[in-house]
Amino acid sequence: MTDTDWIERAYQVFNGARPDHFTDFRHCDECAEHDQTLIGHDRDSIGLDQLGHPSWDPLCFCSAEGKRYYMPALIRLTLNSLYDEPYLDQFLFHLADFGNDNALLVLCNRQQRQFITGFLSYLIDQHSEQLDRINLADELLTVYQIWSGD
Template sequence: MTFPNRCSYCGHVFPPLTLSSSTLARLLQVLTEGSPGRASAEVKADTGCSDADAEKWIEHFQSCANSWLLTEEDMRVIALVDNAFGSTPKPMHFTNYKHCDECKEHDDTLTSQTRVSISREHLGSMGWDPITFADAEGIAYYFPALVRFALRPAIGEREWYAVQLLWHLTYDADANKLFRGFDACQRQAVYDFLAHLAASRERELDDHLVKDQIESAFKLWKQA
């Protein structure tokens, strides 16, 4: 009997499928093109699994911050970020949760997850983003996950997360709550991440029209 896997990071249960390298390459392409249905078909054709198992496997692959295949240089930058932010404790609350229903809903989202269990869906969109309502301490706790999502391409219905993260890193310019709230080691890690993002995701930055935002981010965070 074959038992399903449980992700040690996000807790998602998914079937234990092994994909060939050629299928994985096609899978990455169709997902970045926004075609999860085609991706499921690729998984099913390669492994002989059921439609339901293929969909579960794809669902986990798209949602978990730790499931995506990253480059060696990506992992080097992630290690710097983990070292700078990994010891940040999880706060009891992330937002001014008594202020209004929206603040409470975003606080509930962030308090119900951890930096390893949070999914891309939890992070919403530019118009509904729980991180916007969080204070610097709370964002520092989640920052390792935010960087991981920013280094992944846009997949499914959600936009590329780097667009949201760049907004958080530049909003209010010199009064940016993250620049003022992060310590020196954390600010340096943010700068290193931005340098890597600019060097390795130039096409994506251009496609999503955020070249100006990353230049603004460099101008601010180079003061680290």
């Protein structure tokens, strides 16, 4: 599969409904602001302007359902930015969240988990030099182990 194939396949595998809200928006102003950012964009329109800042990342406050909804966008951002401003580090952070107790991992069905492990394998196979260059190969392998159940 090509990069484009992975993005298209992500839309098929992660085809669930869009949540009404993505965060506990009543919790505080920051949660409300992140919720509005996520509500204001769909899987096609959200980009690095909204998600590309590790210190102000709405997905850190997002529910597992919201992350699952946005997975096609996260795959797209990861692939499209791999050689410029890599989003991969943030993507791996969200996939690794709390290891095997990761709410996203628990929420995803078998097909979705297999897709994620397949995608991570693809990155290793097709982009290994870049992974080494940006020092994320070890992190990617750790996340692969979490998602594959190893």
